Amino acid sequence: MASDYSWTCPYCRQVATITVENTSAALHAFNQKNKLGQLAIHTYVTVFPNSKCKEFTIKAGLYMAELHNGWRAVGKPILSWNLKPQSEAKPFPDYIPLPILQDYEEACLIAGLSPKASATLSRRCLQGIIRDFWGISKSRLVDEINALTGQIDASTWKAIDSVRGIGNIGAHMEKDINLIVDVEPEEAELLLRLIEVLLEEWYIRRYEREEHMQKVIAAAQAKAIAKNVNNP
Known part of the structure; x- marks a missing residue:
């Protein structure tokens, strides 16, 4: 042991x-x-x-x-x-849209058995994230990614662009996201890691920020009420 x-x-x-x-x-x-x-x-x-x-x-x-x-x-x-568990999928909160989580979890589940099927689900998941979070909807995933230029921080854009430039994943982001293409296992894995970063950086960070701001607002309001009570 x-x-x-x-x-x-x-x-x-x-x-x-x-x-x-x-x-x-x-x-x-x-x-x-x-x-x-x-x-x-x-x-x-x-x-x-x-x-x-x-x-x-x-x-x-x-x-x-x-x-x-x-x-x-x-x-x-x-x-x-x-x-148990059957995949390496990370647990994410349920305020992230269910279709996005389902595509991510299924992509993780089959990553070892079929990297190309996993990558197909991941591409669909990536498109779902961009459309839901940023409200960008175009005919091709590559166009949606390009539309993010200037809207996101440099490090996140670099991560997306780096994965997009790798092998068959990058070559097929210009095609139908449901098209199954051959990819190396490492490519499918990188795409999954990118999705995890985006879920963390966009959805979770936004939620935590809004939650923190609401606490600040609530504390300020409580203090104002207390001040009014003490100084009628």
């Missing part, structure tokens, strides 16, 4: 130190004359120790196995699975 380490819970996004008390691992070795030889399925469970969360994750991997003071998995996994 690994030593203590810092871990971010995929459910509540809080960070905690994971110890041996919060983890469980098991190995199931088998052969049965399969075409690959001696194999092992390694399962790993982590429970988040935060009392307000207590969620858990389950991961599994298929490995080649060897006998050395008991069976052990060796090398890199032949296959791997995220059983």
